[in-house]
Amino acid sequence: MFKAMHDPVWVFDVEWVPDPVAGRILQQLPQETPDAEVVQAMWRAGGADEKNPMPFLKTTLCRVVSIAAVSRTKTPEGASLYLTSLPHDVTDSTQTNEAAMLSRFLNAVGDKKPQLVGFNSQRADLKILVQRALANGVQAAKFAERPNKPWEGIDYWDSHSDHNIDLMGILGGYGKATPSLNEMAAVCRIPGKLGVDGQEVAPLWLEGRWDEIVAYNECDALTTYLLWLRLAYFGGFFDEAQYSEEQDHVRTLLQTEGESGKTHLLEFLEEWERLLTEYLA
Numbered sequence: 001m002f003k004a005m006h007d008p009v010w011v012f013d014v015e016w017v018p019d020p021v022a023g024r025i026l027q028q029l030p031q032e033t034p035d036a037e038v039v040q041a042m043w044r045a046g047g048a049d050e051k052n053p054m055p056f057l058k059t060t061l062c063r064v065v066s067i068a069a070v071s072r073t074k075t076p077e078g079a080s081l082y083l084t085s086l087p088h089d090v091t092d093s094t095q096t097n098e099a100a101m102l103s104r105f106l107n108a109v110g111d112k113k114p115q116l117v118g119f120n121s122q123r124a125d126l127k128i129l130v131q132r133a134l135a136n137g138v139q140a141a142k143f144a145e146r147p148n149k150p151w152e153g154i155d156y157w158d159s160h161s162d163h164n165i166d167l168m169g170i171l172g173g174y175g176k177a178t179p180s181l182n183e184m185a186a187v188c189r190i191p192g193k194l195g196v197d198g199q200e201v202a203p204l205w206l207e208g209r210w211d212e213i214v215a216y217n218e219c220d221a222l223t224t225y226l227l228w229l230r231l232a233y234f235g236g237f238f239d240e241a242q243y244s245e246e247q248d249h250v251r252t253l254l255q256t257e258g259e260s261g262k263t264h265l266l267e268f269l270e271e272w273e274r275l276l277t278e279y280l281a
Contacts, residue, residue, distance in 0.1 A: 002165050005237045006115035011225040012069035012105075013118065014125040015217045017202040018042045019063035022135075026061070036206050054199055059128035060135070063098050065205050066214050067105050067129075068221040070253075071114065078245060081253045083265075085218050090210035099136035106133060110142025113154050115163050119181045119224050122159055122166040167227055181223060189275040190226045191268050194219055215264040222268060226250060 023038040024031060027045060046055040068085040086104060087095035094100060106129060109116065118125045133140060147153030154163045172178035182192035196204070196216040204212050229250075233243040251269060258266035 001170060001231075001235050002162050004162050005232060006163065007072075007074045008112065008114045009072040009117060009228075010069045010109070010112075010114040011072075011117040011221060011228050012067065012121070012125065013217055013220040013224055014064060014128060015066040015198075015201050015213055015220075016059065016062040016064050016128055016132075017205045018057055019061055019135075021063075022061045039202060039206065054202065059124060060131040062128065062132075064101060064128060064132050065096075065098075065201070065210070066217040067101055068214070068217040069105075070221050070225040072225075072249075078242075079249060081249050083218060083221070083253060083257055085214050085221075087210065087214070090214060096210060098132060099138055102129060102133045102136060103138045103140065105129070106138065106140035106143045109156070110140055110145070113163070115165065116156065117165045117167065117224065117228050119184075119227070120166065120168040122164065122169060126156070126164070165228075167224065167231065170231065181220065181227070184227060185223050188227060188230055189272075189279050190223055190230075191219070191271040191275065192223055194264070194267060194271060215262070218262070219264060219268055222250070222254070222265075226272075 018039045020035040020038040023042040024033060027041045029038055029041065042057060042061065043054055046057050048055050066085065071082045073080050086101040089095050143156060146155050146157055150158065155161045156164050168178065171184060185192040196212060201213055229246050232238055238246060254265045254269040258269065
């Protein structure tokens, strides 16, 4: 369990796909080899078979295609929520550039010093952000800072830091006993996978369907945020009335963003209300 709740809180999620550049180098493929063929070669080298045609690849061999976060900031009235995702504009090639996304997110973390929350973030999401920042020659000096002593500053590299919270590490067991985000969400009556599955992200990217990837990423960030809220309530950081108010903040966020054009958030809200109504605790 985490020891404190800081301000602001950023609950984030990252999506990635096999990196064709890494694939061409490691598989010694010509530069003109199409991305789809390179990715297939990477999966074959990773042990693909009929049962698992798209095996998990080492994160360092993958490129980041989307980062989404729900930020919670304290206000005199309670709290305000903001949903942000990179790229903001999927039609702008300067925003879909991996280095640009990594630099923007990691330097924003370094500047704002939020309490980061993720699901499997310590072993996967944060690792790939750092690995791919190195691969792209990105500098994020403030994010990389480490205090001389744990109590003298914020340290995102310390696995025991309350500024780097991994919900899977708190809730997980060993091997098959560790729940997935979708499983943990289901038992808490929180929307999990809505239409798109993680295995579909690479095919979507190869087809240039960035908007669907970002929508999927935003929903995962929201799922993780609602799970964090419940854990914070469990830990006594909110009383029952405050917890209800915090959930209402999420409803308002979903409604507002959904009505501005992000219809997948209205679907998320509808599914959340259905789960709460049909599956009584």
